Amino acid sequence: MEIDERVSKDLRVRITHRMLIDAFLQLRAEKPLRKITVRELCERAGVGRGTFYAHFLDVYDLNEKLETYLLQEFTETLKGTLQQSDAMASVRRVCRTVFALLEKNERVCRLLLSADNAEGVARFVEMGRQMCMEYYAKYFSHASPEKVAHFYRFVSSGCIACLQARLAADDRAPVEKFADEMSEIILKGARCLL
Secondary structure: OHHHHHHHHHHHHHHHHHHHHHHHHHHHHHOOHHHOOHHHHHHHHOOOHHHHHHHOOOHHHHHHHHHHHHHHHHHHHHHHHHOOOOHHHHHHHHHHHHHHHHHHOHHHHHHHOOOOOHHHHHHHHHHHHHHHHHHHHHHOOOOOHHHHHHHHHHHHHHHHHHHHHHHHOOOOOOHHHHHHHHHHHHHHHHHHHO
16 A cells, blocks of 8 residues: 555656646746746646645746756767767767757757757757767867867857757758758868868
8 A cells, every 4th residue: 555655646746747847838938937937837737836846946946957857868868879989970870869859858948948048058068068079089089179179169059050940940851851961061060170
């Protein structure tokens, strides 16, 4: 009986989290973070304020936890994909894997990359930078660290801008086609490092 109560409590917690997150993402699609109140969020989710505060400190805490979740998943995915041995073939694999992950988490990705979330974009770029700089240094060892850093800024900024445009579009090509186009652009730009 004790296990059944714990499982049902865990299920209730997961359902409550899902309701709060869904309501939050709906509101974030409508307005900036600073304009969202806990009262409004709880009304949209159909839960009491006490329930909200049992899980989150405020809407900024909820926002940060969602961003952190996506960034951790992004980091794990990118790290695993970058460990592939062939540098040029792995660019396509990295693009396909990362863009599929971001598309799967589209609502949180929109939040992370929204115009009023410069801090979220900066966290996203920095997390990728740490891993990619190691990767680039390994495969392009003859390129100066400064040139490698410029290349990362160029690629990450371009990919983010293209992803933002993709997320804003109603009619989209399949994510694999988009990823292949991004990898082709990256590979052609990578000639400066060879």
